[in-house]
Amino acid sequence: MTTSILQERINNLIDSAISKYYQKGVKDPERSLTIRQHQGRKYIKLELTISWKNMLGGPTTETWCFIDEHGNVYKPASYRSPVRQVRYNLLNDSSYAAALHKADWTGGFLYADFCSPPQ
Secondary structure: OOOHHHHHHHHHHHHHHHHHHHHOOOOOHHHEEEEEEEEOOOEEEEEEEEEOOOOOOOOEEEEEEEEEOOOEEEOEOOOOOEOOOOOEEOOOHHHHHHHHHHOOOOOHHHOOOOOOOOO
């Protein structure tokens, strides 16, 4: 269960990543990008889908990140579970601002070298 502030910040993070995708110059309507939320027991899983024709002929879906009820953002370790180290905290204003600034559709902002842990 998410608070309204956390949900708003998740939506802003998604919007930031999607806008950066289209700022890269992707103009092909068949290459659309969507990020969907799935509520689990412990985490909200954000799944990214790129609707382009890959080698198998269909869209590509992957886990973009996990977010817990305290606003902690985690890099995915696999499709079902996150790594243990917190990358950002969406309820901490400075960490949230850093996540918005660095967020991209590729998920590179979740690598430990690229982010600073929340205070």
